[in-house]
Amino acid sequence: MSQIALFGNPNTGKTSLFNNLTGSYEYVGNWSGVTVEKKVGILRNQKARVVDLPGIYSLHPLSRDEGVATDFLLTEPFSAILNIVDASQLKRNLHLTIQLLEFGKPLVIALNMIDVAERHGMKIDINKISECFHVPVIPVVARSGKGVEELVDVMTAPQQYEQRFTLSYGEAIEAAIEKIVCCLPEPNGISKRWLALQFLEGNERVCEYLQGQIDMKPLVSIREMVEENIRLIQPTGSIRQSIHHIREMFIADVLKQTITIAREKAYTWTEKIDAIVTNKYLGIPIFLLFMYIMFMLTFDWLGSPLADLLDQFFSGPLTNMLSRLLSALGASVFLKELILNGIVAGVGGVLVFVPQIFILFLFISFLEDSGYMARVAMVMDRLMESIGLNGKAFIPMIIGFGCNVPGVMAARTIEQPRERLLTILLLPLMSCSARLPVYALFVGAFFKSHQALVVFSLYILGIVVALLLAKLFSTTLLKNEHSVFVIELPPYRMPQLLTLWRSTWDKGKGFVRKAGTFIFGGSVAIWLLSYVGPGGLNVSMDDSFLAAIGGVLAPILAPLGFGTWQAGASLITGFLAKEVVVSTMNIIYHAKDADTLQGLMAHYFTPLSAFSFMAFVLLYVPCLATVATIRKETASNKWMFFSIGYALCIAYIIAFSIYEGGKLLGFS
Amino acid sequence: MIADIAIGGLIFLYAGWMLVRHIRKSTKGACASCSLSDGCSSCHANMKNQ
Amino acid sequence: MVLTDLQPGKKAIITNLSLMNEKLKQRLIDMGVHEGEEVCLKCTMPFGGPVMVEVSGQCICLRRKEAACIGVE
Incomplete structure (x- = not known):
């Protein structure tokens, strides 16, 4: 052809x-x-x-x-x-x-x-x-x-x-x-x-x-x-x-x-809008306001109520129906446990956050389609210049909020090889949508009244850490000769509803599909590990293989405020895909629905250690897919290991300072 | 009992296969591991070529 | 006179690009910014941030110190 x-x-x-x-x-x-x-x-x-x-x-x-x-x-x-x-x-x-x-x-x-x-x-x-x-x-x-x-x-x-x-x-x-x-x-x-x-x-x-x-x-x-x-x-x-x-x-x-x-x-309306959004003084505040509204809608105003409805459906009618169906088929206790405590808990626990994810993707699609994206790069350039990057690096970062993998790919548009490498290395610190369920779970349990604010602070934490590290790396490891920044500012376009919906769906579809495939597989494996132990089948959870594996990490994590084998186990599985952290927690804590899980978690976490845990999940290590993409795009194993290594260190340091600092300040 | 083994077996087979597939796909990097790429016809074409 | 000497909203003709960094010059020429072209300074960002210019109906954003290498009249 x-x-x-x-x-x-x-x-x-x-x-x-x-x-x-x-x-x-x-x-x-x-x-x-x-x-x-x-x-x-x-x-x-x-x-x-x-x-x-x-x-x-x-x-x-x-x-x-x-x-x-x-x-x-x-x-x-x-x-x-x-x-x-x-x-x-x-x-x-x-x-x-x-x-x-x-x-x-x-x-x-x-x-x-x-x-x-x-x-x-x-x-x-x-x-x-x-x-x-x-x-x-x-x-x-x-x-x-x-x-x-x-x-x-x-x-x-x-x-x-x-x-x-x-x-x-x-x-x-x-x-x-x-x-x-x-x-x-x-x-x-x-x-x-x-x-x-x-x-x-x-x-x-x-x-x-x-x-x-x-x-x-x-x-x-x-x-x-x-x-x-x-x-x-x-x-x-x-x-x-x-x-x-x-x-x-x-x-x-x-x-x-x-x-x-x-x-x-x-006089076009592009010029009229530009007079406001790229205004000398209003530029950055408007961008922050846009982000804030995005999080308010995602969590407080719209996302959480929808997620609650979905959760009620999973824990109520769906569980009952499945349980009756299994009884009618004469299924054994083993199978019932597998399906109800393994799959429904693991997959359902992630799926309930679909509304939040879609709202977030809708906003990202709007950013991409309207023409505001290039303006954000322009507004941010001064800040980025001072840390050795350029405004263009902000575009991959915003895309990274959806998924880090295309973000790493998008860094290709950056002309300077060093700036591009730096952007790729820091991209995993952008909080991708797979981390959203983790936040949603924890803020629902510990920060009921300030959900959006707490999540917003995590996103900002990711950006701030990325910018600080950029400064550090660009003055030590990756010294920049000469940074250039030119970007074309396209005219604004009202995004067509159909295009907007389609790009939102395209992004969100991946999440739903992942729940049905990989998360499903992961949930079964995790459940099995929690069901089987050195002592045989159906052991108490604390004697299972999962507890043994997670227990190795527990003492290391203790200074961060969450030194339990449960936290350790979910962090290990989270390397494959960050949503799995939530699945693992759901399975471990045997919760029927998010409400009981959140109630149970209060025994293991305090608000302070929960925040420290969320910060750790945000920073600790890029997921497997991102790691592989970093290797491919930088064509170097060295940088791939570097991206894992520095992320682990920084996550440990930050979570440690949050927890210990918070204790000193009298939080608990 | 038969239903038990059949359903249980199916679940474990599917789960195992999905895990292997995910890890294989992820370690490929780039297009293949992109969670947005499901609607991306070229990625399917690329992967077939590889 | 250089581009950054212009008042926002004012227009001028580009006369000299030779002081620019080679790579950047190439990019700007590709984008349609070359000698003899009319340029309009749309706005400047605070704290020495980038400037936004319009050349033949196209808005382009570049850094102030680089814009200062563009001679205009």
Whole structure:
């Protein structure tokens, strides 16, 4: 099957278009760098495969996600390019279009966001653009899917249009191109002219690609000669600049022919909102307020009442029904215990927190889709700069609130390798949704009247610890040479309800599915460990294997205020997935429902030790999936072990200071 | 008694398999272990290719 | 005159990018910030934080010390 590659500037709607082309539901958002890895789908009419790639401004990658796109161009086979172009940003977008056209493969332009351009008072002559570039141009609305059918037809049409776009770069450069083309090896689908041009422009990936095949010395000397020639005419000039300038002139000419400005741009509501949320003094308070409202809704106002209803259902009707059903089947006591005390307690104990998780995900989806995300990066940059990171690092951190794994992946958009590494290492300190059930359980038991506030304080604790460690690491381990920060601020968009729901569901689905699969398995295993002991079956819980395993940790944990084997056992299992901490507690304490569990826990925890426990769970070790992703993204075992090691140390220190400090202050 | 063994056996089999699958999937890292990736068609494609 | 000398809301033409860090310059040029382009300073963040500028209808945020390397008229 032939393969079509989707290229375009960041945040022009590539993934939206991809979803509409293939009928899939990939993750979309309104900021630059949502897609950091290539994604493959089958075109709706089953005739070709489509590859979605991270957005790029040009073919010179500056960050890791951009490298994915350039590498694809150089190394993977594909038959055509679909270039998505933002109509309201034509001037900038067409630079990439020219570079892609020079690549020589058949190309179709999908002109997106015509509606936005029209709102800005632009009228675009689509046929004229098509004439200028000698390629088909199809207007689409990627978000709604308008124009997609026509696009599919054009892309898979049997008569392949010939690609015959060339732009002349003036005598000196053209001569150099000719010379370089002679040196290049036989083509393998890549245009020699394109290779020569990219080399002259100084594209590092192309240099690396050529290095493996030919001797670079003659090429480099050709480039130096041209460079000197250009400097003779203009002392501050460079090849890159002149190439850019020629493209710019060409684009300006195209735009003159194709765009008519109907009226002056009106004062948009993006500007009005920005005047408030990126206000000098209100910026950070507004962000904190948004977070606070998020937690109030998640815990106090909406989430907890819903969770209580669900809990009542699990502990009442569901348990009764299952128990009657099992009796009718003549099940043994063993099986009854397994199902009621193992599975229902373990899986149900996590599932009751689904409402909270969904509300949290709804807010994160809203952040992603509205365009506020990039503003948060901007508002936070000053703070981040002072600790040796940049504002962009805040975006992976917010994503990390949902799940740390995609957060670690999102760090790819950070240009500096060191800043990226630092962000990856600190990301596990962001409190992910899997830790939410643990908080929900404990605040329900010990901090009934201040639930949201206590949880909010934990999230803030995670962020503050991350920032302090960033400062520490960036001044010792990972000294930064020069930090840069540039980010594009997309216009605000009212998130469509459907998109919002879909991205919330996509995130939440993982949680529900995990409950049915892994948590189920974990609950059975934990229950079995608590049922079997050195003394045989059905031993008292304190003599079980689980108690023996957890007991090893108990003395170490005693200074933190929770030196029981129960706490030890649940922390060990929590490494696999943090929700399991809650399942384990439910099973260990044999609770029928959350209310009795919370009552029982009062024997083992005090409010102070409960808070210390929550802080420990927040910080102690990234879950298995995150650890594996860190290893993959940093390509180093050293950093993986480092991320586990420092987290354990810091968790111990913080939990210790909370507990001992709290005792000194007279809390209990 | 038969129901007992059947249901119990099923539960333990399923549980064991799920545990193994989770640990395998998690240790792969990146896409494979992402809890958001269930709706992600490319991840399925990627995993099949591996 | 440099970009940060502008009053918020005022416009100017970019005249000189040569003082900038090479990597950053490349990124800005890719984003459409180059010599001869009109730029408008939208707002500045407190405590020496980043500035937000608009170039050909696109809002971009960059650090103040880097914006201070952009010559304008």
